[in-house]
Amino acid sequence: MTFGDTLTDAITPWIHVLAVTVWVGPQFMMFVAAIPAVRTIEDRRVRAKVMRTIVTRFGWLAWAAMAVIILTGISNIFQVQDIDPNVDIGSTDIRWFHWFSGKMLLVGVMMALTAVHTFVIGPRQLALNEKTDVDEAEAARLRRMSMIISGSALLLSIVVILFAMILSDHGYTFTER
Ligand code: HEM
Numbered sequence: 001m002t003f004g005d006t007l008t009d010a011i012t013p014w015i016h017v018l019a020v021t022v023w024v025g026p027q028f029m030m031f032v033a034a035i036p037a038v039r040t041i042e043d044r045r046v047r048a049k050v051m052r053t054i055v056t057r058f059g060w061l062a063w064a065a066m067a068v069i070i071l072t073g074i075s076n077i078f079q080v081q082d083i084d085p086n087v088d089i090g091s092t093d094i095r096w097f098h099w100f101s102g103k104m105l106l107v108g109v110m111m112a113l114t115a116v117h118t119f120v121i122g123p124r125q126l127a128l129n130e131k132t133d134v135d136e137a138e139a140a141r142l143r144r145m146s147m148i149i150s151g152s153a154l155l156l157s158i159v160v161i162l163f164a165m166i167l168s169d170h171g172y173t174f175t176e177r
Helices: 003-039 044-083 095-129 136-167
Strands: none
Touching: 003 044, 003 136, 044 095, 095 136
């Protein structure tokens, strides 16, 4: 194997991991800095406007990163199969298959939670914030739900990264159960 082959093989895993950082990193940033900072804005109208700009741009960034993660992830599957033609990674006898299925299950749940947050809870929060007579109890309830759902999705993303690290230890995952 030449250095050129190694470099070519590195491209999609590299983009995959890069997109994962773009997916996960800004979520920490939102939790730790951006949302708490926006909440300190006293003028209700300005606060609602800044919040809408930040979450809309964050949403586009995150879902674009997820599209890249999925496309490069599919490409990674073929590359992993090419590593050892004697190992069928689609076989239920092989550990890789089980860890990969577990990873996909977690990715599915994580994406469902993120979709509920992006397309249901988030828009309701933004609309409520933009009203002149805000129902404070309803706002607090939505905020709590929003934190629980987005926090769980972030936690799942972190567990998915652990599954990915175990998957890539082929000395372990390319063997029979
Ligand atoms: C449909 C979605 C996805 C598919 C099809 C996919 C597929 C893959 C595959 C086949 C690998 C190579 C594993 C190996 O070396 O045996 C990989 C690596 C990796 N995946 Fe994914 N993945 C997906 C989503 C994700 C998500 C959502 C995350 C994190 C939040 C993630 C994080 C990683 C990381 C960090 C690696 C690098 C592991 C390494 O080589 O050291 N993946 N992925």
